[in-house]
Structures are given as structure tokens and as C-alpha cells.
Amino acid sequence: MDRLYGTYLTSVRQLEVIELGHGIDAIQSARGRVSKDDSLPLVSLQNLTLGYDSEPVLQNVDLMIYPGDLIGLAGPNGSGKTTLFRAILGLLPILSGALSRNCPLSNFGYVPQSAALDAQFPLSTAEVVEMGAYGRIRPYEFFPAAEKKQIGKVLEQVGLRQLAARSFFSLSGGQKQRILIARALMVQPKIMILDEPLSGVDEESRKSISELLVGLTRHSGLAIFFSSHDIPMVRSVADRLLRVDKGRIWWEKKEVEIHP
Amino acid sequence: MSTFLEILSPSYLLFPALVGTAILGLVCPLIGSYLILRRTVFLGLTLPQIAAAGVSFTFWLQQTGFLLQWEQGERGIGMIGSLVFTFLGMGLLGYLEQRRKGIAEGRLAAAYALAGALTILFIVFNPAGQIEVLNLLKGEVIALSKGELRLLAAVFGLVLMGMLLFRREFLLTSFDRDLAFLSKGRQIIWDVLLYLLAGVSIAVGVILAGPLLLFGFLVLPALAARPLVNSMSSFLWLSSVLGLAMAFFGFYSSVRLDLPLGPTDVALGCCLIFLAYALRRISPKRALALIVLSSFALWSYGCGTTTPAAPLPEAKALSNETLWLAKVKNSTGLSLLLPSNNPLRSLAEMAGKISSDYRQSVMDLLREDLRRELEQRGFRIDLPEKTDARFPAFPADSGGAVRLAREGKLSGLIFISEIWRWEADSRQFVRVFADFKLIRIDDGTVLWERRIQRAVPTPSATNSGQASTDAATAIVHDLFTG
Numbered sequence: 156m157d158r159l160y161g162t163y164l165t166s167v168r169q170l171e172v173i174e175l176g177h178g179i180d181a182i183q184s185a186r187g188r189v190s191k192d193d194s195l196p197l198v199s200l201q202n203l204t205l206g207y208d209s210e211p212v213l214q215n216v217d218l219m220i221y222p223g224d225l226i227g228l229a230g231p232n233g234s235g236k237t238t239l240f241r242a243i244l245g246l247l248p249i250l251s252g253a254l255s256r257n258c259p260l261s262n263f264g265y266v267p268q269s270a271a272l273d274a275q276f277p278l279s280t281a282e283v284v285e286m287g288a289y290g291r292i293r294p295y296e297f298f299p300a301a302e303k304k305q306i307g308k309v310l311e312q313v314g315l316r317q318l319a320a321r322s323f324f325s326l327s328g329g330q331k332q333r334i335l336i337a338r339a340l341m342v343q344p345k346i347m348i349l350d351e352p353l354s355g356v357d358e359e360s361r362k363s364i365s366e367l368l369v370g371l372t373r374h375s376g377l378a379i380f381f382s383s384h385d386i387p388m389v390r391s392v393a394d395r396l397l398r399v400d401k402g403r404i405w406w407e408k409k410e411v412e413i414h415p
Numbered sequence: 416m417s418t419f420l421e422i423l424s425p426s427y428l429l430f431p432a433l434v435g436t437a438i439l440g441l442v443c444p445l446i447g448s449y450l451i452l453r454r455t456v457f458l459g460l461t462l463p464q465i466a467a468a469g470v471s472f473t474f475w476l477q478q479t480g481f482l483l484q485w486e487q488g489e490r491g492i493g494m495i496g497s498l499v500f501t502f503l504g505m506g507l508l509g510y511l512e513q514r515r516k517g518i519a520e521g522r523l524a525a526a527y528a529l530a531g532a533l534t535i536l537f538i539v540f541n542p543a544g545q546i547e548v549l550n551l552l553k554g555e556v557i558a559l560s561k562g563e564l565r566l567l568a569a570v571f572g573l574v575l576m577g578m579l580l581f582r583r584e585f586l587l588t589s590f591d592r593d594l595a596f597l598s599k600g601r602q603i604i605w606d607v608l609l610y611l612l613a614g615v616s617i618a619v620g621v622i623l624a625g626p627l628l629l630f631g632f633l634v635l636p637a638l639a640a641r642p643l644v645n646s647m648s649s650f651l652w653l654s655s656v657l658g659l660a661m662a663f664f665g666f667y668s669s670v671r672l673d674l675p676l677g678p679t680d681v682a683l684g685c686c687l688i689f690l691a692y693a694l695r696r697i698s699p700k701r702a703l704a705l706i707v708l709s710s711f712a713l714w715s716y717g718c719g720t721t722t723p724a725a726p727l728p729e730a731k732a733l734s735n736e737t738l739w740l741a742k743v744k745n746s747t748g749l750s751l752l753l754p755s756n757n758p759l760r761s762l763a764e765m766a767g768k769i770s771s772d773y774r775q776s777v778m779d780l781l782r783e784d785l786r787r788e789l790e791q792r793g794f795r796i797d798l799p800e801k802t803d804a805r806f807p808a809f810p811a812d813s814g815g816a817v818r819l820a821r822e823g824k825l826s827g828l829i830f831i832s833e834i835w836r837w838e839a840d841s842r843q844f845v846r847v848f849a850d851f852k853l854i855r856i857d858d859g860t861v862l863w864e865r866r867i868q869r870a871v872p873t874p875s876a877t878n879s880g881q882a883s884t885d886a887a888t889a890i891v892h893d894l895f896t897g
Contacts, residue, residue, distance in 0.1 A: 322645035
């Protein structure tokens with residue numbers, strides 16, 4: 156059983172994907188083609204069309220994400236930000252174009268909108284963070300002590316270690332977002348994708364989350380791709396800004412402030 | 416009357432039933448927790464009903480001759496039907512879910528209604544043994560044999576192991592399917608495994624415990640645990656602990672108060688939910704104090720012995736007055752005739768050639784045993800019908816009995832008995848509810864009275880007639896020995 160499960164996990168983790176607009180079949184045929192070259196982008200999207208039931212939502216998407224990138228995706232609600240994220244994460248088949256990943260899906264840290272999670276679940280903060288490590292642990296294994304230590308570390312990193320025993324859904328919006336970032340860090344990701352991490356949080360939390368994201372990029376070389384409908388805020392945090400609206404996507408030149 | 420410690424003894428007659436209920440109480444809430452969290456709680460109601468339809472369908476097939484008689488007995492046949500229908504139902508509901516036909520609640524409600532209707536229709540179609548099928552569908556866990564207990568333990572042991580081994584996977588796929596996909600690949604495997612474990616538990620549980628008790632154990636402990644916890648691990652263990660408490664106290668109340676087990680357990684489970692929400696409103700210290708006090712009260716109630724009933728006055732003390740032993744009144748609405756030992760007479764009775772009068776009834780047995788016991792105690796026994804053959808059975812109402820005796824010009828003492836309930840559901844025990852009174856006719860004084868309301872064990876009985884005979888002897892013995 157051990158060997159069988161190991162083989163299954165390896166096949167899932169080493170799934171470097173080159174999607175060519177043929178959906179799941181392309182994902183399946185690309186199993187095992189893993190590029191180990193770090194100079195390659197972590198994610199590459201070429202002339203991508205995305206949508207649901209053959210109806211395109213986003214067209215002509217071209218994007219490369221390299222280690223250490225801090226890219227913001229800004230656009231109004233319903234413009235296709237989450238659709239793009241879901242396609243990158245392999246949760247949505249692409250309609251046309253090419254999408255390639257230079258690391259397995261298990262190296263993607265995903266931070267969903269906290270409102271999308273079901274508050275019916277009685278979960279402590281530590282249990283939510285612990286989920287980030289589940290991909291590394293076999294079903295019949297005890298939760299390793301090293302992973303328990305890691306939970307403490309990532310909670311420390313987001314500044315919420317003292318809330319480990321608290322109920323996750325009793326936390327404020329900003330605290331929940333930081334805990335979800337801690338869960339994504341627990342995955343030990345190469346790239347982190349955050350869906351509206353700054354929506355529904357107070358000004359102070361916005362500031363601390365922004366600083367956290369910048370710090371993670373600068374100090375650990377993590378690539379971060381996050382979205383928001385608040386364009387000025389994204390402009391102030393991200394190194395590069397991608398705008399999306401009415402089915403189109405384009406890069407916005409960032410103005411450089413010149414101080415005398 | 417059994418105390419809580421008595422029913423915990425392995426030598427207790429209904430001990431296998433207690434252990435079976437405890438196993439259900441331990442494991443079912445773990446499955447129910449996920450059904451509640453995934454908001455598929457109606458699946459926990461619909462699947463037992465589908466399983467029940469499977470049970471009645473297989474019995475109908477067997478009666479019509481499409482299915483061969485099986486050595487493993489009725490429950491074995493029923494279990495096959497239960498398993499097949501449960502998995503077919505799950506497959507169909509899963510298929511409709513994937514095709515997104517209609518709304519989820521609507522599909523479950525329609526499936527529940529259809530399964531309920533089919534269950535009744537297959538019972539109606541069944542040309543013989545409707546009562547037996549209904550008894551099986553009621554799933555009297557109290558009649559659980561040791562072999563069935565072993566089966567229950569093996570199946571639920573495997574389910575428990577599965578729930579513990581894959582708890583992380585089940586949690587992840589239930590809570591965040593996107594993260595589950597990124598961490599563990601396609602989550603359908605874990606969905607299928609969770610529903611497989613639920614399906615096996617429901618299919619086996621329905622035939623051994625009945626749909627009502629099973630649904631109660633699936634959802635009520637988890638609903639009671641939810642407001643009291645802040646973490647998933649404590650939610651799961653508290654659900655199981657409350658399930659166990661529901662099983663033990665429900666079983667004890669059922670035995671002590673002579674109530675049917677399923678409804679008693681379910682009522683207790685609902686009380687736990689109200690208690691949980693009440694506890695959440697008060698401070699943790701007060702809640703703890705309340706729990707300790709309640710536990711102590713329950714323990715005292717459970718371990719306390721009942722006051723022994725007053726003994727029957729001695730014959731000498733009653734100046735050796737004549738004791739009229741009235742016919743036992745049958746108020747059950749059933750004939751309570753014992754089956755015939757002579758197959759030829761049975762055939763003649765079925766053909767309408769002879770009446771059923773030749774058969775002995777429970778009332779005859781009871782009166783015969785009462786007469787023997789009272790004579791041994793020195794009473795001078797006479798029968799009212801010897802003075803006038805028109806004397807009917809006397810009612811247990813003292814006033815009515817005295818009036819009837821005086822109208823028949825009887826004097827001295829009269830012993831009256833009335834049966835309210837006599838059910839030999841299983842060969843292992845007979846459920847009895849009967850009243851007995853000794854009254855002085857002259858002044859209408861009730862000198863002694865006893866009420867028997869309990870399941871009377873009949874371990875050595877080989878058929879229902881034998882069970883009734885043994886139960887009558889045991890009751891009369893208990894009646895006078897306290």
C-alpha cells in the first residue's frame with residue numbers, strides 16, 4: 156500500500172503541465188515532463204483563451220511568472236481574475252493557447268477568498284494551517300513533529316502565533332487572510348497565488364498583508380501573483396501590474412517616482 | 416428492575432444488544448459529522464430509507480419464489496437487499512448530481528418519498544409474513560444475536576479504521592476542494608471512499624438497528640457536539656462520546672421504562688442538542704458544574720435500586736377466606752392464542768373445519784400458573800365460573816371488579832389480572848404490561864397490587880409459544896417473590 160500510494164503521489168506531484176488548449180487530456184499526456192531549469196519561468200501562458208462551456212471569458216493572455224516576481228492583477232469584479240487563477244492552478248481547462256508550469260502543482264500555494272470557505276466547519280487556526288502539509292503526509296501516518304514545528308514557524312511569519320488555538324472563523328477578515336497565507340506557506344511553495352487577499356479587511360490589515368507579501372518576495376524569492384479590484388492599491392504593492400477588463404488583459408506601465 | 420451496573424455485566428441477557436448499540440453510537444457520528452459539514456445531511460435520511468426498500472424487496476422476492484431460501488436466515492437475505500439498494504441508490508444520486516439534474520434537496524426528497532412508498536408496497540405485495548418483515552424493518556437491535564454482533568463489530572470496525580486513517584483526506588476534500596486537488600490530485604477518490612464507508616454502515620446498520628435509530632446516531636450526536644467545539648478533532652471525538660452516551664442512557668431508559676429503543680435513543684439525542692445549545696449560552700465554569708451535577712444525578716438514577724413491592728398477604732392473615740381467581744382479561748386487542756402443536760389440527764383450522772377454541776391462550780397459561788402459585792401459598796382457590804358459567808374476565812379497575820363480584824353474589828377475596836401488552840417479537844424475550852390485584856369484595860379494599868411492565872427474558876425458548884409459556888411462569892414467580 157505504501158509503494159502504491161507513493162507512486163500515485165509522485166505522478167500527481169511531478170505533473171509538469173504543458174496545456175495546449177485540449178483540457179484534461181493535455182494534462183494527462185504531459186505527465187512526467189518536468190523541466191528542472193530554474194531560468195525558465197515558473198508559469199508561462201501563451202495566447203491563452205479561458206472560459207466556461209466553450210464561452211471565452213479572457214482572450215489572448217500572455218504571461219510569464221519568474222521566481223521573485225510580485226505581480227498584481229487588477230480589474231473589476233467579474234472580469235475574469237479568478238478564472239485566470241483557476242486555469243493556472245489546473246482547476247479549469249483552457250480553451251486554446253498554451254500553458255506550462257515549471258513546477259508541480261503541489262508547489263503552488265493558493266490563497267482563496269476567505270468568504271468562499273464554509274464557516275460551518277469547526278476548525279482551529281492551527282488545523283487550517285496544518286492542511287497545507289497534507290500533500291506531504293500519507294493517510295496512515297501520524298502528523299510528524301517537524302511539520303508541527305513548521306506550523307509554529309509559518310504562524311510566526313504572519314505574526315499570529317498566539318492565535319493557534321482560536322477558532323478560525325471567529326477571527327477578523329485580516330487575520331483570516333493572514334492565516335490562509337500561512338497555510339499556503341506551509342505548502343512550501345515556489346509560487347503563491349492570492350485571490351483578493353485585501354478585500355474585506357481594514358486599513359491596518361491591508362498594510363500588514365501588503366508588507367508581508369513584499370517581504371516574502373524579497374527575502375525568500377517566492378513568486379507572488381495576487382488579484383484585487385482596488386487598482387490604486389495593487390499599483391502601490393506590485394512590481395508589475397496586469398489589468399483585466401471586458402475580456403481583455405494587458406500590462407500597465409508602472410510610473411517611477413523620481414525624487415530630487 | 417435492572418440497574419445501570421446490571422446492564423453493563425456481560426452475563427446480562429441483552430448485553431449483545433447494548434454492545435451493538437454502543438458500536439453504532441461510537442462510529443455513526445463520525446460519518447454523520449461529515450454529512451452535516453458537507454450539507455448532505457438528507458443523504459443520511461434518504462439512504463437508510465432506500466436500504467429499507469431493499470430489505471422489503473428481497474423479502475417479497477423470496478416469498479414469490481424468485482429467490483431461493485437461504486440458510487443464513489432472514490437478516491442475511493435482508494442485508495443483501497439493503498446493500499444492493501443502498502449502492503444502487505448512491506450511484507443513481509451521484510449520477511444525477513454530476514449531470515446536475517434538478518436541485519440536490521429535491522432529488523433527495525423525491526428519492527426518500529419513493530423509497531418509503533416502495534418499502535410499504537413491497538410489504539403489501541408480500542403474501543405472507545407481513546409482521547415479520549415489519550419487525551425486521553423496525554430493526555430491533557435489542558434482538559441482536561452474538562453472531563450478528565460479531566458481524567456488526569467487524570463491519571463498523573473497518574469503517575472506524577477507514578474514518579481514522581483517511582480523516583485528513585476527508586477533511587480536506589470536504590472543506591477546500593481546490594487545496595485538495597493541488598495537494599492530493601483528483602478528489603473524487605476520497606469522495607467515493609467516504610460515501611462507500613457511509614453506504615456500508617447504513618446498509619448493515621438498517622437491517623440490524625432500523626432506519627430510525629441509524630439516522631438518529633448519524634446526525635444527532637454530531638449536531639449536539641457542533642456548538643460546543645472549536646476544532647475538527649474535538650468535534651469528531653465529542654460526537655463519538657455523545658453517541659456513546661446516547662447509546663448507553665437510551666438503552667438503559669428503554670429497558671428500565673419498557674420503551675422501544677429507537678424512539679427512546681432519538682428523543683435522548685434531541686435532548687442532547689437542546690442541552691448543548693443551552694450550555695453554550697452559559698459560562699464554561701457553570702457549564703462544567705452543570706455537566707458534573709447532571710452526570711451525578713444520572714448515575715444515581717441508574718445505579719439506584721427500586722423500592723421492593725409489598726409482599727402478598729399470607730393466607731392465614733386473611734382468615735382463610737375463599738379466593739376467587741378471575742379469568743385473566745385480555746386488553747391487548749390481539750387473540751394471544753398459542754400456536755398448535757398438532758399439524759393436522761392446524762391444517763383443519765386453516766381449512767375452516769374446526770375453530771381455534773381448542774388452542775390454549777396466554778390468559779389460560781397465566782391463570783393456571785397463578786392458581787398453582789396461590790395454592791402453594793395456602794390460599795383456598797375457587798373459580799367464579801363454577802358458580803355461574805356466564806362470569807366474564809374481571810377488569811383491573813377495582814370498583815368495576817367489586818361491582819361485578821357482588822352482582823355474581825361472590826364473597827371473600829378476588830384476584831384479578833389484566834394484560835395490556837403481550838408481544839413475543841423475538842424468541843429471546845416477551846414484552847409484557849399487565850396488572851394484578853387482590854381485592855376484598857365486602858369493602859372493596861385493595862389488599863395487594865402489582866404492575867409488570869418489562870421485557871421478560873426467555874433464553875431457552877425455541878418458538879414464540881414456548882417464549883409465552885416461559886414468560887408466564889417467570890412473571891408469576893416474580894409477582895410473589897418481589
